[in-house]
């Protein structure tokens with residue numbers, strides 16, 4: 001078994017999986033490791049939905065914009081912010097829950113994301129490959145319908161899981177000095193930005209990306225194509241409605 005440093009430093013997202021299954025014992029081991037993660041007040045206000053059924057994966061696929069990993073990976077995990085279970089416990093024990101607000105959604109979403117990341121590391125340590133799907137928060141309403149999530153439960157991220165059938169190049173990272181601030185935040189000058197993004201912009205794959213998308217800069221690929229303002233506003237509105245419907249915006 002590889003050392004944890006090797007696992008963390010050598011990982012990459014896997015989007016192509018072999019048809020080999022992931023058995024229940026292995027999945028349970030990984031989930032048990034994930035659920036050792038710290039959570040707010042040890043309330044564990046999250047749930048994980050396992051999707052193995054081909055028909056269910058096909059139902060989910062359009063709401064992940066038909067990204068092929070959903071149907072090709074043997075397992076899809078949907079991580080949900082979930083005060084439903086905790087609220088029910090409170091009510092049965094003569095305790096009045098006060099978790100119908102945005103702060104509580106953030107609490108539960110943070111728990112769910114921390115669990116998701118530990119599950120991913122546990123899976124990668126076992127040689128499995130993972131891919132997060134950010135489409136979950138875009139299409140939360142539809143995913144709620146497919147997975148039959150009750151009030152209090154909001155999907156916050158999805159991870160596809162399976163045995164890798166590819167070994168992609170690792171993608172770049174900004175240098176650590178771009179990310180780290182000692183003691184207080186040191187804001188970035190234009191020169192800092194030039195320096196920190198230089199390597200990313202000069203990479204062949206980045207330049208190819210700019211060319212393919214008929215843009216002048218890499219940043220424009222993000223602002224005009226991949227993460228456009230109009231889309232952000234549209235999906236933002238939908239997500240806020242989901243939070244209202246699921247009972248997190250009462251006051």
Ligand SMILES: Cc1cc2nc3c(=O)[nH]c(=O)nc-3n(C[C@H](O)[C@H](O)[C@H](O)COP(=O)(O)O)c2cc1C
Pocket residue numbers: 011012013014015067131132133134135157170171
């Ligand atoms: C919250 C989140 C959402 C993501 N959504 C997607 C997605 O919808 N489709 C996809 O192919 N990759 C997705 N990714 C994977 C990222 O593209 C990937 O982590 C990033 O490019 C860095 O690559 P690496 O993980 O191989 O280092 C997502 C990652 C995160 C953390």
